[in-house]
Structures are given as structure tokens and as C-alpha cells.
Amino acid sequence: MESLPPCVVFAAGEYYAVDANRANAVEVPHGAFVVAADGGLDHARALGVAPDVVVGDFDSLQGDRPTCGEHTIALPPQKDDPDLLSALKIGWAHGCRTFHIYGALGGRIDHTLSAIRLTALVARHGGIAFLHGDGTIVTAIRDGRLDWPAFDATPGRMVSVFSHTDVSRGVDEPGLKYRLMDGVLDADSVLGLSNEFLPLTPAAVSVREGTLIVTYPAEAPGPKVTLRHAPSGDLGALDTSVSSLLAG
Known part of the structure; x- marks a missing residue:
């Protein structure tokens, strides 16, 4: 997965001022595949980033609407898939398996x-x-592990872990302030709330079986990602239909 190009997605929601630690800085790695989702094009333009693909129904775009062409995918306003999912599908189809949104x-x-x-x-x-x-950074990992190298962590900056699946088994949190080893979390549990990195201490969050949602401070180094299963399947084709359950 590390050899594949990352995908950077500009969504249309909140962007934040860059602090002294550059915690909110938008970073576009060299060679990244860039997708702007609807109003995310405004933010990409403001940062001087030229997206490889622009996708959306453009209901949140404030600037000039992109000209339809090979780099623009216009979607209808009524559809099942939100613009962000469409952007992820485009990145996945391009071969990306790591996404920064x-x-x-x-x-x-x-x-x-x-x-x-x-x-x-x-x-x-x-x-x-x-x-x-x-x-803050939010991610999800299934049957895998996130490893952070030691860094000068600031006390009081929280790491939280929640089970997205009904049950997550074999949850380990070595190197954090509150060590959880071979734990079991369920979707209703908040046991993993408000942990912390320790200064100059390597740390990890891993799960043997299940999917975890993990939140951690943006100033932490990017974690090494280890997965027990190779990427499989896809996110599906772009879907511009309206489900019969949602049709008015």
C-alpha cells in the first residue's frame, strides 16, 4: 500500500488556520492524486493546488463553476452518494489506497x-x-495496527479509540498513558475515550479483529500502517441514482 500514490481530497467543509505547529496545514505529497469535491475546489484554488479531478453537483461551490471536460465530473443534485464518497471512489479507481481528506x-x-x-x-x-x-486527525483501521514513533508529545492532547464494528477484539494500546492490552470494545463502549501519547515514547493502536475509529492530535508523526489483509474489492462505481427508499 505504501508504494501506491496517496490521494488528497479537498472537501467543502471547515478548514482551519494553521497554528504554530502547522497542525492544520494542508499537505499535498509529491505525486499525490488530488480530487476536489464540490466546494472543496474553492479551497484548492485558494491554496494554489490544481486538482486532477473535480467532482460534485456544485451546490456548495462559491467560485466559478469548472468547465465540463475530462477533469470534471458533474453529478446531479439528487443522488444516494455524497460528493465525498464520489471523490473517494474516483481515487480508489485511480489506484490509491491511502487518502488524506x-x-x-x-x-x-x-x-x-x-x-x-x-x-x-x-x-x-x-x-x-x-x-x-x-x-485533530481521525482515521479507521480494520484488522491492523498503527505505530507512531517517539516524539515530544504535549500532555493533554487526546488519543481516543472506539469500535465501529459491533465488537472489536484483541485491541492493544501499548505506549499510551492508559495501556489496554488484548481488550474487547463494542460499538456502545466509550472505554477508549481520552487517552494520551507519552512524551518520547513509541505508541501503537492495534486490533486483531474488527474496525476501530481512532482520533489523535495532528502534530503527531504520521503512523506506520500495518494491515493483516491486502486491499480487496473496490468502493464501487460512481452512483448517480436515487434509492427507492429515499425517492420522494
């Missing part, structure tokens, strides 16, 4: 919850997605 945390809580659930969808297929915003 900006503008998907904060603002509307339903959009935030949807974005978090989409990280679990990516994890279920053997990829990984990181949501960046307000000094």
Missing part, C-alpha cells in the same frame, strides 16, 4: 459523522483514510 471535520455534524463512517468503509476494503481538521 481535508474539509470533512467540523461544520455540519451530519457531514462529520458521514465522513467518519466513510473512513470505516475504506478500512473495510483494506485502505486507510485520514480526516484532517482543527488540530
Whole structure:
């Protein structure tokens, strides 16, 4: 997975001022595949980033609407898939399995919850997605492990772990302030709330069976990702239909 190009997605939600630790800085790695989802194009333009693909129904775009062409995919306003899911599908089809998503945390809580659930969808297929915003990163890992190297962690900056699946087994949190080893978390448990990195101490969060949602401070180094299963399947084709359950 590390040899594949990452995908950077500009979503239409909240972006935050960069602090002294550059915790909210938008980073586009060299060679990354860039997708702007609807109003995310405004933010990409403001940062001088030219997306490889622009996708959306453009209901949240404030600037000029992109000209339809090979780099623009216009979607109908009524559809099952939100623009962010469409952006992830495009990145996956391009061969990306690691996603860095900006503008998907904060603002509307339903959009935030949807974005978090989409990280679990990516994890279920053997990829990984990181949501960046307000000094925090949110990700999901399924049957795998996140390893952080030692760094000068600031006390009081929280690491939290929740089970997205009904049950997550074999949950380990070595190197954190409150060590959980071979634990079992269920979807209703908040046992993993408000842990912390320890200064100059390597740390990890791992799960033997299940999917975890993990939140951690943005100033932490990027974790090494180890998965027990190779990426499989796909996120599906772009879907512009409206489910019969939702049709008015």
C-alpha cells in the first residue's frame, strides 16, 4: 500500500488556520492524486493546488463553476452518494489506497459523522483514510495496527479509540498513558475515550479483529500502517441514482 500514490481530497467543509505547529496545514505529497469535491475546489484554488479531478453537483461551490471536460465530473443534485464518497471512489479507481481528506471535520455534524463512517468503509476494503481538521486527525483501521514513533508529545492532547464494528477484539494500546492490552470494545463502549501519547515514547493502536475509529492530535508523526489483509474489492462505481427508499 505504501508504494501506491496517496490521494488528497479537498472537501467543502471547515478548514482551519494553521497554528504554530502547522497542525492544520494542508499537505499535498509529491505525486499525490488530488480530487476536489464540490466546494472543496474553492479551497484548492485558494491554496494554489490544481486538482486532477473535480467532482460534485456544485451546490456548495462559491467560485466559478469548472468547465465540463475530462477533469470534471458533474453529478446531479439528487443522488444516494455524497460528493465525498464520489471523490473517494474516483481515487480508489485511480489506484490509491491511502487518502488524506481535508474539509470533512467540523461544520455540519451530519457531514462529520458521514465522513467518519466513510473512513470505516475504506478500512473495510483494506485502505486507510485520514480526516484532517482543527488540530485533530481521525482515521479507521480494520484488522491492523498503527505505530507512531517517539516524539515530544504535549500532555493533554487526546488519543481516543472506539469500535465501529459491533465488537472489536484483541485491541492493544501499548505506549499510551492508559495501556489496554488484548481488550474487547463494542460499538456502545466509550472505554477508549481520552487517552494520551507519552512524551518520547513509541505508541501503537492495534486490533486483531474488527474496525476501530481512532482520533489523535495532528502534530503527531504520521503512523506506520500495518494491515493483516491486502486491499480487496473496490468502493464501487460512481452512483448517480436515487434509492427507492429515499425517492420522494
